[in-house]
Amino acid sequence: MNVRSVRGTHDILPGSVELWQEIEEKTRLLFRRYGYGEIRTPVLEETNLFCRSLGLETDIVQKEMYTIPARRGRDISLRPEGTAPVVRSYLENHLNRGSGLTKLYYVGPMFRRERPQKGRYRQFHQIGAEVLGSDHPGIEAEVMEMLHVLLDDLGVRGVRLLVNSVGCPSCRPAYVRILQERLLAESDLCADCRKRSRRNPLRVLDCKQASCSPVIDNLPSILDHLCRECRDHFRRFREFLDLIGVSYSVTPRLVRGLDYYVRTTFEMVTDRLGPTQNALLGGGRYDGLSELLEGPPAQGFGFGLGLERLVLLLSRNDQLAAGYRSPRPEIFFAYLNEDSLEKAFTLARDLRREGIFAYLDFGGRSLRAQMRLANRLGSRFVCVIGDDEIRTGLYSIKRMADGTQTRLQQGRISRHVRSA
Ligand SMILES: [Zn+2]
Ligand SMILES: [Zn+2]
Structure with missing residues (x-):
């Protein structure tokens, strides 16, 4: 690129x-x-x-x-x-x-x-x-x-x-004058500090060059002035x-x-x-x-x-x-075709309104590939939507940690996800 x-x-x-x-x-x-x-x-x-x-x-x-x-x-x-x-x-x-x-x-x-x-x-x-x-x-x-x-x-x-x-x-001005007199008499300063000595002597004090350190250590302290x-x-x-x-x-x-x-x-x-x-x-x-x-x-x-x-x-x-991994989806919706995608789309919307992180993939993947993705993201639940689910209004929610499946009506999904 x-x-x-x-x-x-x-x-x-x-x-x-x-x-x-x-x-x-x-x-x-x-x-x-x-x-x-x-x-x-x-x-x-x-x-x-x-x-x-x-x-x-x-x-x-x-x-x-x-x-x-x-x-x-x-x-x-x-x-x-x-x-x-x-x-x-x-x-x-x-x-x-x-x-x-x-x-x-x-x-x-x-x-x-x-x-x-x-x-x-x-x-x-x-x-x-x-x-x-x-x-x-x-x-x-x-x-x-x-x-x-x-x-x-x-x-x-x-x-x-x-x-x-x-x-x-x-x-401060009196101190700066004393500092300047001392600095102008020094020969072991870096090029920057020689410039600073004339224009802004205070800045010599925070020079980071090792070669300037011995000189700076022996300069009068502002605290005495x-x-x-x-x-x-x-x-x-x-x-x-x-x-x-x-x-x-x-x-x-x-x-x-x-x-x-x-x-x-x-x-x-x-x-x-x-x-x-x-x-x-x-x-x-x-x-x-x-x-x-x-x-x-x-x-x-x-x-x-x-x-x-x-x-x-x-x-x-x-x-x-270690605490800053990207967040894991609470529920991943997998779908078989465009019809079940529409159902997944509205279900995901409803759960998000209830504060749940619902994940929906638009990559055109097969069901098997969607399941692999759900795993990779560390999703806690997966819900597969097909024609049966749309017809019966019952959704099978799989807990990924132990594989247990629960069949639920739409309105009960969020509480189930929350309580687990
Ligand atoms: Zn003062
Ligand atoms: Zn310097």
Whole structure:
């Protein structure tokens, strides 16, 4: 076949999609308990939204966005992340009106032109949540707790929480200057980091190149340069985590790549996905984002979780994977000719209305081949319809597990299937 899926995208097929559905259902149930409402923003946004929010110096804006040049008016892009669209919608729809806190979550695809590799795609999917309207560290700890419960519910083990503070506009610039002076004097940095040293020195801290590690380990820590307010905030955040028994490691290198983060940043990581993509989810506080979008001041805190990575983790959990077989028909209708097909057709319809999974084959198979198919699908009951059944109105229902046959009137089939 000549037409193939686009590089870096993937189909989610029956047999795998059940795991996705399970994750999404558990997420919706849990997030509702914490007061989050679902928001669905468009996949297309004005390119400007991401230039302003993420910052022009980020990899995402510089080289990873799928942008459609405008013939007239403004360029639009496929969204590379979920926070900026949510904040854009929050401002545009005045979701702040009347209530203190606004809690929103989303589930959906994001798009980045990255080099595809296992577990990393150009169309990937995220679950994310945003709390708007509070700068209290307690709400941050509440989000950590919610994520812990979610991962626990899903059976994800061995995830570690890393936390840091990236300061605020009153303390970070001084630290960045110190960092930059140190970095510009270093000769052992990778080419990317030499560029970053000039344009966005903070980003050097999350360089994954082994050669940069020794240099980074010896750089001054941002935690030694926080203002009093940022220090207090970070201390309170950790006190709340202690209070609810969520363990964490303080990781001064954790700055996240995006310009809009202030104060608390965090990641949840696992060693089970290999060294280059150990982050399962991450996020932080972005109090200045609303103003970057020319909105009124609005404190915000949120995270994004990579669904592909989560699915990859969970499908290695054999027990769980075994639970996600495609569903077995409760009753399979086999038929001899076009007349009995019509009867089977209406019987199947009636049973489906009663909530039963009734299967009908349209492959033009012989009766014997239909029986083989019923077996292969793991059908629990089979009902063969011929002229006798239509004439007498009595249907013979065979339980596949032990071969027992029961003759029943039409109206009694569903109860029989249910009770077995
Ligand atoms: Zn500060
Ligand atoms: Zn580097």
